[in-house]
Amino acid sequence: MQSASPPLTKLAEIYSHPVGQIGSVNHAAIADYVPYKSGLTPITPNPNPPFPDLVNQRALEKYQTGRFQGFTAAELRALDSLAFEQPDFPDMRLEGLDVDHVFRRENWQNRRKAVHRALWPLGNGRPGFWHVDTYVGTQTIWDIILPSLRIATLVLNNAHTWPWWDAFLSNHIPLPVGKLPADKQHIPCQWYRLRAAQIVNSPAGRKGVQDYFRSLADDIIFDFACGSFDPDSTLPDPDDFHGLTCGPTPWWQKTTCNINFYLVEPLLNPKINSAERLLCQAELAVTILHEFCHALYTRSEESLDPYFEDEVLGEVGFSMEKAVFGGRTSQLNAAYINPKGLPFGGQMNFGWNNYASSINCLADQPILEPKPANYREATSYPVPISYFRNLHDPTFWQAYVPVWGSTSLHMGPFTAGSLFDFDTKQRRLIETPLLTDPVITLSMTDQEKATAKIQIDRNNSARTIRQDMQLNKDDRTFRDRQFLSQQPFPSPPPTPASQTPVYVEPRFEPQLTQYEFDLIFNYLVRYRDELALDTLHFEIPEHQLYWYILRSGFTGLEAWQWRGFLQECERSNKLFFWTEYFEPPTPTIGMVELNPLGWPPVPQKYNYNPQQPPPGTRLHAVFQDWYRSMHWLGDLEDPYSDSVFVQGQYDFDKEVCVFLVRKIMRENCLWTDPEITEVEFDECLGFCDSMLWMKGPKGIVRKSDRGWPPVVTSPSYSAPSTPSQSSSGSLSLSVTLERKL
Known part of the structure; x- marks a missing residue:
């Protein structure tokens, strides 16, 4: 059951009521309104307001411009960028389209998961786990994510439309050393560039891209994970991710694309409207494609992401987003802060290849030189809801995409945006030029006419939006003049302390008998x-x-x-x-x-002075190499070890440990006798009980907190790599990690 819910507006019931300081935004401006507000509602000004109302209006507008990249909610409404302001319409799911083989249901279904990696419950009293076969009401989670998979499929089916795909999947070349900063020129990096159009668009060029996709369809799987917990160790991770791709390991030969289930959470909310559903479906599709790019690159054995053309940032997922969708996205109702998994409200388009985007690269990924002239400028454009409708419209894919090519899926049309200068710390609004309407003639084919009509509709929408923006600007100017004309002098006495009760979000607190x-x-x-x-x-x-x-x-x-x-x-x-x-x-x-x-007291059962097996026996010989192998897997401080544990992790799948110990005993300890049995493995664990290793639950090897050297520093973030033999001869067990933040 939920604890008692305070009064909320209809929007706050869907998007929540933010409290206090969240990220860089202070939500104090909406703290004193009851029912409690979402902060997303456009302000409807009183035409002749008294001075206190003008003060409140200005405070709310300042709050919204700080929250929405320089825009008020009224301006976002004028820009047609607020999902909740849209009238409801039938769900758009691209019905009838089969998903690509790589996205098929089998690749999402549960395989043998490591015992130390449990399925995540849906939470809040809902039965079941985050798994495609789980029912939520009358739909399975597979049914819920299908529209996103269909969008991702259409992008792959039309990959020839974006030369980026051909460049990415073609042979990479070493990056010229001169592009690296002076202190990074010892780091080997790769570069990929566009090939000639006649090669890319040739039947052989198109077939090569599709063949590459098909060749990996059985080597990539998908899973749901919590974006604030490491998907393998299941420990809290300070870095949030939308998706995280883990490359093959010696015990699991497939690449796993982990998708943050909080991205799917809004689609389980029955209160969202049709437009909001389109936004969430589109963002999930982009994330799946982003991680798919990282999965493709796990074949390369390169430790760092390659660089595309003149981009100074190396991150293949975001480079793809820039090429295919025209930039990165961010939610108005930010999904990566507390609480997580809320509907988006609207989307902003952010650029790529600039200072603001550099935080999305791995820490050890160099930033190239020379940087673009506008590198320290960040642009934000509210995305109109019509764009997301187009993504879910088969006619758009059939008529518009083939004609407009590589820019066909770029977010827009944009009529206004904002620009933040990191040097001056100033933000200003910017306008974008309108495109000329195409002329429809009798000589056009039906496809050309349909494409021209879509462009004319987009232009007309942009003109209407520009007019609405001007009206909104005129209204704010008028109210500013009212404020200045009514402002008392000297300043009025300070406002008394708020009497509004402090908002407390109802928590899920099930009561047991x-x-x-x-x-x-x-x-x-x-x-x-x-x-x-x-x-x-x-x-x-x-x-x-x-x-x-x-x-x-x-x-x-x-x-x-x-x-x-x-x-x-x-x-x-x-x-x-x-x-x-x-x-x-x-x-x-x-x-x-x-x-x-x-706990009720029990007698001490554990032997803190474990004995080794008798000398001269097989078990004694097994134990010597078992001990060395397990030390390799467990020691975080030994530079020659390849620990499968991370700092703070103590449980690991026993079946995997048995597999790895056998492998290390053969390849590193040169063991030639019959391999260690599971019974012998358990006996060896018993000889170490409570020193280095302890009794764990069924199927688990538990690492002790006794007997290991103290961890002096946190282990560094492991660069992406595939299993290989290290120069010291020890078995490399590192896992490829790629993040979408």
Whole structure:
């Protein structure tokens, strides 16, 4: 159940009521309005307002221009860029289009996941997990993401329209050293450039691109992950991502594109309108394509992303977005801050190849020279809702895209934008020139006429928007004059402190009966040893411990009951401490820590002076190389080791560990006898119990906090790579990580 909900406007029920300082925006300007506001509503001015109303209007407009890149919500409405201002219309899903083979359902369905990587529950009391076969109402998550996959499919089907794809998939060449900064010229980088149009557009050129896509269709899979947690270790990650691609590993030979499920969360909200749904579907399609580009590049064995033409930033996903869609996007109701997973409200187009975009590159990716003259300028353009309707319109793809080519999917049309100068710290509004209307003649083909009509409609829309923007500007000018003419002098006394109650977002707090609580409590106490709860010496994600409990046999336990149990444990100081990440109303994530004083006492079972197996036995020989191999996998500080653990991670899939130990024993320890069995592996673990390694739940190897050298510094971020033999001869187990922020 939810805690009591304070009064909200209709928009705030959908987009929430932001509180306090979030990012660079202070939401204090809307704190004193009840019902509580979303801050997205265009201001409707009183034609003859008293002075206090003028003050409030100016405060709200200042707040909105700070939140929306220099625009008020009224200006965004004039620019046709507010989804919630659109009348409802039938859903647009591009029905009838088969998705590309790489995006097929099988590539999203659950394969054998590592035991230390649990499925994420939907949260907020909804049954099921983030998986394409999970039902949400009458639809599966697969049904919900299908329109996005169809847009991504249309982009790949028409890849010849954008020469970027041909350049990216063709042979790369070494980047000229002179393009690198003086202190980075020792770093090998790659460069890809456009090929001649007659090659790109030839039947062989088009076929080559499509053949490359098909060749990887069985080597790439997709999964849902939380964008604020590392998808492999499942630990909190300070860097949010929309998508993150992990390259092949010795134990999993496919590339995995992890998609942040908070991007899909708005599509599960039954209150959003049709226009909002189009925005969210389009953003998901762009993210899937972005990660697909990173997946394509995992074949290269290069540690850094290549650079396209004269771009000074290297990030293949954003380079593709610039080439295909005309730039990066950002949500008006920012989806990457707390609370996460809210509907967008509208979209902004941001440029690429500038200072503002450099934060989206990996930390060790050099920024090239010379930089463009406008490198320290950032432009923002509100995207009209008509653009997202076109993306979901089969006629647009059939008639407009073939004629307008590489600019056909560029966001727009833009009639106004804003420019921020990082040197002067100033922002100003800018206008864009209108295109000339094409002339429709009798000699045109039907396709040419349809294309011309689409362009004329876009131009007419832009003219109407420009007129509305001018009216809005005139209105603000008039009110500014009113304000100056009425402003009292000297200044009025300070406004008394607000009497509005502080807003508290209702939280998901399921209430268990005493019977339900006792049932879970007694199960955990009874199976305390099997679940290895006494060796839980670290914080663990709530859903991961829930997964261990399900695997132990308590299959009737629902995720909402587990959440309610942990909340009650926190309140009553029993069994576990529980910490909540993120903010409601969207689902939050919990971290769990053992409360050592909240358990019934039990006798000490663990041997802190483990003995080695008898000398001269096979097990003794196995143990020596097993110990060395496991040290390779677990030591974060040894420069010659290849740890599969990251700092703060202690659980890892036992089956994977057995596979890796066998591999390391053969290739690094030169083991030639029959390989270690699972029984021998478990016996070796027992010899180390509580020193280096500990008893874990079923299917888990648990790393101890005892016996390892202290971690002096956090491990550096591993550059993308594929499995290889390092110069020291040790097995490289690093994982390719590419981020979309």
